[in-house]
Amino acid sequence: MRLSVPFYIFTLLLSFRAPEIFARQAPFTIEGHQVAAGEKASFDIPVITASKDSTFIPVTVIHGKNTGPVIGLIAGIHGFEYPPIMAMQQMARELNPAVLSGTVIIVHIANVNAFLGRSVYYNPVDGKNLNREFPGDNKGSQTPCIAWVLSQKILPRCNYLVDIHAGDAPEDLHDYVGYYVYGGQTDKARQMAEALGFDWIMKSEASFVNGVPTLYCSKEAVRQGIPTVAIECGGLGNVSTAEVTKINSGLLNLMRSLQFLPGKVEMPNHPLEITKRSSLNSEYTGIFYSDCRSGQLISKGMKLGYITDFKGNLLTDIYSPIDGFIVYQIATPPVNKGEILFSFGAL
CATH class of the missing domain: 2.40.50.100 (RNA polymerase II/Efflux pump adaptor protein, barrel-sandwich hybrid domain)
Structure with a gap:
């Protein structure tokens, strides 16, 4: 049967557009917020406590134009660790969803009251260290409630996680990346650690006992089977352009290695692994x-x-x-x- 010219032209145009049509993502929905493919949106996730000292977690979702996995970037577990927080401000502004395959969830500041209170280690509202409260408790005080929201609402949405820290206000720290050896996430976590490009990598063994809290955000993510790395960059309560650049350059290279972003992956030369x-x-x-x-x-x-x-x-x-x-x-x-x-x- 001979095709008519209009139908032939229509099928030809459809063939050119087919990859774009089938690769485009459905909207990303999280906690009542919907983000269209190729868009970014910022909003607050509420943390509701029984003691009426409720707070919120500021989040930006960058939902790529093309299909792919989800990576979570968490800063501000400790409110006095400023380089990760400032790095996420820049990342949210500059990451372009039009070239992104997959979705990036940025937690700008996990512990808002500790940040505003310039508090070292602890949340001033209840005197607790957020990175000793995972997986959290939604019936507890503010800090375990924050941990619960992160554990139940954020981590399960992620295929990969980067938990970003610095040396706290009194700590002089050498920058490094850490990952846990545990289960099927280990090989991917090591690949992620290497792609971040830091000269020191810390490898730790993880073990889990039913009923025993995981305590740490990274360890809770590993318990959930999520390939996870932790960055430590900066210290002494300071923040500099160099530290922000180092964090975000590493994260962009990591996202290229996981095929969130196009471009060449730069691999470091023989980082020192401390075990x-x-x-x-x-x-x-x-x-x-x-x-x-x-x-x-x-x-x-x-x-x-x-x-x-x-x-x-x-x-x-x-x-x-x-x-x-x-x-x-x-x-x-x-x-x-x-x-x-x-x-x-x-x-």
């Missing part, structure tokens, strides 16, 4: 002195600093218990008994 960690805690409350810095190579028995009382009298000298590297250290004078002075990566 054993240890820490040194203070035996005294007082004033801490040290000339050491994060990233420094140390040897067992090396003097790292000392602690005095509030009148300047020596309480103790601090020596390295291992051969290794300083991952982070307390870099401000106050120290309380039991606090971590140094976190080490062992050789």
